[in-house]
Amino acid sequence: MNDFDFLTGHFDVVHRQLTKPLTGSDEWIEYHGTTTGRTHFGGGISIDEMQFPDQGYRGLSVRLYNPTEQLWSIYWVDSRDGRITQPPVRGSWSDDGTADLTGEREYDGRQVLARYRWSDVTEQTAHWELAYSIDDGATWETNWTMDFTRRADQPPTVEFPKVTGDFDFLVGEWNVHNRRLKSILADADDWFEAPAVTTGTTYFNGAVSTDEIDFTGRGFTGFTLRLFDPVEKKWSIYWVMSTRGVLEPPVHGGFDHEGVGSFHGPDEHDGRPVDVRFRWTTGEVPVWQQFFSGDGGRTWEHNWTMTFTRPEPRS
Template sequence: MITSNRRLALLSAFVLTGCAAPQTSPRAPEARAEPSHAETVPSPTGDIHDFDFEVGNWTLANRRLKARGVGSQDWEEFLSYSRGTQYLGGMVSVDEMTLPSKGFSGLTVRVFNPTTRQWSIYWVNSKVGRLDPPQVGGFNGNRGEFYGEDEDNGRHVKVRYIWIKSGPDTAHWEQAFSYDGGRTWETNWMNELTRTSR
């Protein structure tokens, strides 16, 4: 029969040797998917009024690479025209762009999420008839950055839009693709926007 003192001594030894609780083996690392857009690219936030300036009529002077992702410096230049409108108190910003020399039109739909304070920008053109994956982000002052992922001729790309507001009647937009996960970027389309009465 174990006395009270002996029982206390055994219990103390049990605790001191680390046996008071079952030992667990180290956990195996959890399976982790490839880093998501949010983990690899900055996600700027913005304000519901970021695209207020876009309301109205614009003429766009476009420069677009003739071939993307091949190191080309051969650009084409053409004009396009757009008209911007807003819905839901500015939470939704829409513009329709016509490109007379290219034979198609496009529609941009921007939706503001008040919880994340970010815009999701969707593009659809009349040749394809589907919404492209969104670019997500916002403005810091007069500069906006928006990031997403898509495919370019079967190649996975990260996509970046940059907006620069340079006054009430002028703005700059550009699109760049990264074919190496965001380490380097190739700008492939730019336009200079000028407000018109058209």
């Protein structure tokens, strides 16, 4: 699905925002910014990082296409708290070249219905609007617009404080050796091994880490989204399968002073609730391990290891 491929590349963005939404005010402010977008999963994931120089922060849009439902889910991440909006807005594109995506949101202490609308898309320009409704969609008030104009070069980087570099080691290309249990939580000891390749990227000056991993010959790819909360000093790590196009439940945690990362969270495996633990060891050859517990954390089964090595330099 290539609906958001038009956002790949670099853009100047003119923003207009209503200063006091849902108050009857008609006072708007205008300011300028930039964005840089890229895609993963052959267009099934669209990400762009926005710079707001005058406001002193960045924003990240994460768009996931669910191939079963044929719907997009769009999440927003603010660099000031590193948290992802839940729930997302969801929707699709119409034959007239517009997209409406809606979802519930809290604004100023009240529940509202939010709508993203994309329109007027060309090779060089695009228009986006955010609107709120307090009457279940009967009426809408637009409170933010963005007008995108493609630029030929990468925009200047607006410097922000670096709050973490924990996952900077994953930037770039890697060969990955996978070793994984064939049957999980079944008291089995039959493993399979498979190669993969991945490319890592960071955003927010290191506070967001992503990588897309191609499991060669297995018919799917995976995408990891890591978000750092600068207040709680913790990471939240999400996984997306290309066959599903949804954010799996996150694990949370961080690195110790020796560079070992531990991350935990609840999940489900084959309809059964499990606890999940990730373990990262850094260094010249980073290693990631996954563990499941089916008894509330009393015992853990190691079921997956990824070992990362840099590819040989191209001649």
